[in-house]
Amino acid sequence: MKKSVFIGALTAATLAAGVAGAATLDDVKARGELICGVNTGLVGFAAPDANGNWSGFDVAICQAVAGAVLGDPSKVKYVPTSGQTRFTALGSGEVDLLARNTTWTFSRDTDLKLQFTATNYYDGQGFMVRKDSGVTSAKELDGASICIQTGTTTELNLADYFKANNMSYQPITVDSNAEGEQQFLAGACDAYTTDASGLAATRAAFANPSDYVILPEIISKEPLAPAVRQGDDQWTDIVRWTVYALIAAEEYGVTSANIDELAKSTDNPEIKRLLGVEGDLGAMVGLDKDWAVNAIKANGNYGEIFAATIGEQTPIGLARGLNAQWTQGGLMYAPPFR
Amino acid sequence: MSDTHAQTVAYVRETMLPQQAAPTGQSGVIKWLRENLFSGWVNTLLTLAGLYVAYSFVMHFYPWFAHGVWDANSLKECRAIITDRYGAGATGACWAMIHERWHQFLFGFYPSELYWRPVLTFALLFVAVGPLMFQWVPKKVVWFTLVFPFLAVWLLWGGSVWAPLLVLAGFVLGWIVFSFVGKFGPIAGFSAGAIVTILYFLLAVGPLIDLFHSIIPLGIEHVDSAKFGGFLLAITLGVGGIAMSLPAGIILALGRQSDMPLVKGLSIIFIEFIRGVPLITLLFVASLLLNYFLPPGTNFDIILRVMILVTMFAAAYIAEVIRGGLAALPRGQYEAADALGLDYWKAQRLVILPQALKISIPGIVSTFIGMFKDTTLVVFVGLFDPLKGIPDFIRADFNWKGIYWEPFVFVGAIFFILNFAMSRYSMHLENRLQRDNH
Numbered sequence: 001m002k003k004s005v006f007i008g009a010l011t012a013a014t015l016a017a018g019v020a021g022a023a024t025l026d027d028v029k030a031r032g033e034l035i036c037g038v039n040t041g042l043v044g045f046a047a048p049d050a051n052g053n054w055s056g057f058d059v060a061i062c063q064a065v066a067g068a069v070l071g072d073p074s075k076v077k078y079v080p081t082s083g084q085t086r087f088t089a090l091g092s093g094e095v096d097l098l099a100r101n102t103t104w105t106f107s108r109d110t111d112l113k114l115q116f117t118a119t120n121y122y123d124g125q126g127f128m129v130r131k132d133s134g135v136t137s138a139k140e141l142d143g144a145s146i147c148i149q150t151g152t153t154t155e156l157n158l159a160d161y162f163k164a165n166n167m168s169y170q171p172i173t174v175d176s177n178a179e180g181e182q183q184f185l186a187g188a189c190d191a192y193t194t195d196a197s198g199l200a201a202t203r204a205a206f207a208n209p210s211d212y213v214i215l216p217e218i219i220s221k222e223p224l225a226p227a228v229r230q231g232d233d234q235w236t237d238i239v240r241w242t243v244y245a246l247i248a249a250e251e252y253g254v255t256s257a258n259i260d261e262l263a264k265s266t267d268n269p270e271i272k273r274l275l276g277v278e279g280d281l282g283a284m285v286g287l288d289k290d291w292a293v294n295a296i297k298a299n300g301n302y303g304e305i306f307a308a309t310i311g312e313q314t315p316i317g318l319a320r321g322l323n324a325q326w327t328q329g330g331l332m333y334a335p336p337f338r
Numbered sequence: 339m340s341d342t343h344a345q346t347v348a349y350v351r352e353t354m355l356p357q358q359a360a361p362t363g364q365s366g367v368i369k370w371l372r373e374n375l376f377s378g379w380v381n382t383l384l385t386l387a388g389l390y391v392a393y394s395f396v397m398h399f400y401p402w403f404a405h406g407v408w409d410a411n412s413l414k415e416c417r418a419i420i421t422d423r424y425g426a427g428a429t430g431a432c433w434a435m436i437h438e439r440w441h442q443f444l445f446g447f448y449p450s451e452l453y454w455r456p457v458l459t460f461a462l463l464f465v466a467v468g469p470l471m472f473q474w475v476p477k478k479v480v481w482f483t484l485v486f487p488f489l490a491v492w493l494l495w496g497g498s499v500w501a502p503l504l505v506l507a508g509f510v511l512g513w514i515v516f517s518f519v520g521k522f523g524p525i526a527g528f529s530a531g532a533i534v535t536i537l538y539f540l541l542a543v544g545p546l547i548d549l550f551h552s553i554i555p556l557g558i559e560h561v562d563s564a565k566f567g568g569f570l571l572a573i574t575l576g577v578g579g580i581a582m583s584l585p586a587g588i589i590l591a592l593g594r595q596s597d598m599p600l601v602k603g604l605s606i607i608f609i610e611f612i613r614g615v616p617l618i619t620l621l622f623v624a625s626l627l628l629n630y631f632l633p634p635g636t637n638f639d640i641i642l643r644v645m646i647l648v649t650m651f652a653a654a655y656i657a658e659v660i661r662g663g664l665a666a667l668p669r670g671q672y673e674a675a676d677a678l679g680l681d682y683w684k685a686q687r688l689v690i691l692p693q694a695l696k697i698s699i700p701g702i703v704s705t706f707i708g709m710f711k712d713t714t715l716v717v718f719v720g721l722f723d724p725l726k727g728i729p730d731f732i733r734a735d736f737n738w739k740g741i742y743w744e745p746f747v748f749v750g751a752i753f754f755i756l757n758f759a760m761s762r763y764s765m766h767l768e769n770r771l772q773r774d775n776h
Binding site: 041 | 417562736
């Protein structure tokens with residue numbers, strides 16, 4: 001069996017060579033399933049429950065895209081990717097879409113040949129310290145020992161920040177978030193640094209959250225965006241505008257609850273175009289008229305997804321902050337649907 | 339006679355004294371303690387220091403175990419229960435997480451209604467290895483052993499029943515060709531058998547499976563490799579790797595001893611290359627580099643890729659262990675085999691290998707145990723190993739975020755049981771094969 005699968009795979013490889021380069025949209029439709037690269041487990045963003053069902057902020061993007069393309073948000077196969085394997089998984093065609101809290105950076109966009117679609121979460125790096133240390137600002141961390149995950153952009157940001165502020169620090173490198181928390185709790189380091197979204201969740205899970213404070217400084221820009229392969233513009237457009245559709249839906253007050261009713265009754269031409277009642281935006285990207293309706297129905301609009309997975313009502317308790325609509329002082333701004 | 343002593347000795351005792359127990363200081367526990375623990379001031383000091391360390395360990399960890407909570411829905415609830423029962427500041431294990439998620443530690447994302455399939459496979463594994471491991475198992479069972487790999491793959495991954503049957507047919511075909519052509523010499527037979535088998539797999543097996551399946555669609559639900567995780571993954575990789583690496587290792591060891599320069603050279607290059615490269619590098623090759631070599635859209639199963647690389651890795655080590663066994667064999671054994679007129683394969687099969695393998699048993703089992711534990715490294719290529727992959731995603735559920743030691747204890751205990759069993763079996767095997775003549 002082993003041998004045959006191997007040889008079978010080689011045969012399949014030669015056959016597949018012929019169709020390589022075909023549009024991702026056609027592949028996904030033919031397969032009837034979207035293959036989505038997600039995190040192997042990150043609180044609020046992607047986590048399987050006891051029955052193996054995935055949920056979270058990133059997972060909701062996968063489901064929205066599956067809704068837009070296939071009309072069924074459950075038709076997703078989740079491929080957990082580690083920090084090391086995520087870009088290869090995308091580049092080699094193992095996944096169609098990478099929704100894995102990945103920071104949009106220059107070199108990833110250009111050198112790694114990725115196409116970042118639209119920022120769905122603006123994160124930034126922060127610090128957490130023990131309350132009794134008396135530290136109230138990151139500027140007071142000169143000489144501190146800091147727990148930091150290796151091989152991440154946070155490690156580089158930390159070095160940049162301390163250099164720019166002419167301070168020194170002693171890095172205590174850890175392999176994972178769980179290990180970092182353990183080291184920090186055991187007193188191996190004075191401060192723990194990671195993305196602010198992760199810090200909030202970490203602090204909330206401590207036995208005594210009130211003994212720890214998150215410092216106000218955010219020392220880096222971490223725009224997290226779903227990524228696709230470079231060279232398939234149609235697929236890039238589909239993912240990008242699916243994210244925008246979720247954001248726009250919140251702006252126009254379209255929710256998973258009122259969407260059917262709005263589609264019938266609304267007079268707002270923008271909503272009509274978004275929901276496919278007027279015009280035919282879907283056809284321009286090779287999708288059905290009601291692509292956006294299906295995307296929004298998956299888990300609701302951007303605000304609903306945020307509130308259900310990482311918002312203030314959840315234990316993670318993240319405020320909207322930069323991720324509020326532009327009308328509310330945030331950065332979420334969808335271009336017009338016309 | 340009796341007069342002799344009457345003059346020389348004033349008193350002769352004529353009755354035996356009853357035996358007395360040794361003095362308390364010279365017997366039993368006290369004697370043992372004095373001899374082994376307090377025989378001098380250095381040993382006394384070391385004993386006391388050791389006792390103190392043991393005491394501190396127990397005092398530190400015992401409460402944590404004793405306060406363990408089995409029934410809760412989140413870490414928060416666990417903490418509340420422990421505080422409730424043992425007062426503020428008490429620490430305790432939150433086994434409730436294991437209680438809720440144990441099935442994911444064992445099976446990963448394998449569909450729960452199909453758990454019987456891996457369990458049945460695991461049970462049948464013992465039947466299959468029975469005739470190889472224990473003498474009291476009827477020898478006929480070995481036929482089941484030969485069929486088991488196909489049965490196991492079919493049970494675990496599911497799919498059409500024709501796939502394993504037709505693949506098995508391929509091997510039978512190869513064997514028939516081998517035994518026919520083998521009359522003209524073993525090399526010719528082996529080559530012809532291999533070529534026919536490979537051609538069959540390349541050209542015939544895929545269409546045949548489709549054909550048979552379209553005529554009689556028999557099969558069980560297919561389970562994707564992505565659903566494998568936890569100990570199901572570790573044991574699948576471990577058993578597959580062990581089963582394939584032992585023969586591969588033997589061939590490599592013989593190849594390295596060979597007189598043919600090409601065979602010898604290739605064996606040495608393979609062994610030294612694999613031993614010179616860390617396993618993680620090979621795993622990354624399996625998961626990442628192969629993706630670039632193979633055309634996009636190729637679905638070359640990740641578990642199979644990893645299993646092949648793990649097998650290659652273990653085979654190189656096994657080869658060196660067996661080479662040690664071959665080298666330990668007295669020269670006379672080789673010469674005796676030659677003197678009996680045995681050809682190379684018969685000499686190896688009947689005289690050399692049985693002895694060399696027996697000598698190598700501890701080393702081989704060590705390599706197997708090491709390899710089984712190394713399967714946890716697959717976490718780095720995005721597979722859910724039981725030690726880190728599974729706990730990491732469980733921690734991603736906010737209910738269990740912040741839990742740290744419990745999964746390590748649980749998974750460590752299971753690994754210990756499996757590895758200790760392997761180690762005991764190897765000692766049993768050594769005893770059984772004990773001969774006194776050399």
